[in-house]
Amino acid sequence: MSGDHAHVQEFFTARAAGWDARFPDDGPAYAAAVEAIGLRSGDAVLDAGCGTGRALPALRTAVGPDGMVLGVDLTPAMLESAVRAGRDRSGLLLLADVARLPLRSGALDAVFAAGLISHLAHPGPDLAELARVVRPGGQLALFHPVGRAALAARHGRPLTEDDLRAEANLRPMLARSGWRLDAYTDVDDRFLALATHTA
Template sequence: MTDSPLAPAARWGDDGTTVELPAGALVLASDDRQRVHAFRIGASAWGLHYPLEAEAEAEAAAETEAAVDGPAGSALERWWGPLPARFAELVAGRAEHTATRAFFTRRADAWEERFAYQTPAYEAAVARMGLRRGQRAVDLGCGTGRAMPALRAHVGAGTVLGFDLTHAMLTAAARIGRATTGGLLLADCARLPLRPASVHGIFAAGLLDHLPRPRTALREWARVSAPGGTLLLFHPAGRAERAARHGRPLSPDDPLAEPNLRPVLDATGWRLTTYDDAEQHFLARAVLAR
């Protein structure tokens, strides 16, 4: 796959048919025969090209081969390959991001005031990370950046970065002065713009169990962490309290339950050192195993 600027007119078929696309559209997949298989425009508009002439040729080729060697899969599978599945994955991921942004954008302006009382719990959780002066720490899904002052207090002149997927949350964080404690960056926590082994501590509050692919995220967090780096998963309420708040029993399938969380951490390079699921908070501390 590629991700490159698309010419104003993209050639679709062997008959020279073209379709005009807006400036700034990006090619997601192409080959020597077809100029464009898939493209995107902006953050939420996507297109997928299915050339009927290619299907007809593939059907004819499949029939010829089947007569000699027996059935070898549908023509669609042979010609189309993994592209639709990959495209569906991209769209699903974008839809997940869109829903997350929509949810938090509506709540961003009131978020800090509504949850300011939780700040001491955040400070106590950060203290359990074991950060040292001069180190680099990140707050993933930082929202309005409630953990960032505590991270700054522990690393001193080190680096503090807050990442969030929602621009409105970062705007609210900047408005209340959190940009003075560290950098605020718009990014997907599963695709961080950080060098490998560049971070000493990762703080993630109320994040992991809401991600569509937690293993992917944990691998990414391991990638950017230095050897011995610390990961702290936190929530200012325990699992049982949160379940009761939503009127449901505590599920054994909860990804944060220790029997579920520990093997996922092990499989992604982390070693669980502390598991504290109290009434007033949830806290799991892990260290990069490598």
């Protein structure tokens, strides 16, 4: 395991048990973000870096009983918390690295990723791996239940121009990784970037 991965696992392992209790009111924001993807009944969707699986019920609702919902996370403790919360009933949980997904190319219709991008060791290549597993024309949603400025304030740090999620940085990085940024929202109570896989 790389040092980057060990750091991410250590960070989330320490916080897994109390994660949902820290953010009890985020459910509607997750549901609204999932709705924005435009998933259809029968679609196959991945929650990349699913954590405790807060998006899985909304993803299951969106794709219906015939759809496929996968949740992938690097940290066993987060997946264990998802199971304790019963969210494994909404999708299949996999312990895996989003940089090396155990999925065939073009297998999915969409990827949902909440809070993922700031934890990627190699954002460009990792976003390209997400593109690999999505069919041409499929969707990517990069989400956070608070915007960049509000998140920076919460952590007591300034908002900087080198933030990967700033539109000026995110748009070209997505383009190099096989994605076209279609919509970008960054307000106090929501960050949501929607992109399409360009073949």
